[in-house]
Amino acid sequence: MPYDPTRHGPHRVVGPGFHAQVHRLVQRIPRGRVASYGDIAEALGLRSAARRVGQALAALPAGRAQAIPWHRVVNAAGRISVRADGEPSPEQARLLREEGIEVDDTGRVLDFSRHRHRHRSDRGQTPS
DNA sequence: CGGCTGACGACCT
């Protein structure tokens, strides 16, 4: 196995299939929680790859999309990112509300920090 | 092979 989601480490795993790694990680976001594109990138050890994470989800084939909770990924501002049409996907807001996450009409996730999911956040860091 | 393109994000006004 080239990539094991249960033990993704600090090493750079960016080989062929960056998209696949993103998809794998997004699958690990629990229901009722959300993560930012940057969070996913960071979990992969690539702090500056947030944009590439978005690209990976954009490239998600329709068939594969229903198996991956893509809607649980929002931007660092806690908002549903705007698509090519210039507005946040109403579909994403609907799916989030379905699992108990409040989203206002502008696409802003209420209480983003409270719902935010961190992969392996056990670093003992204390927010001063 | 080279240029373009973003489901982003950090910064700056």
Added chain:
DNA sequence: GAGGTCGCCAGCC
């Protein structure tokens, strides 16, 4: 807060 700029770099053409 709300806007605009700019760097990022894997895929795609």
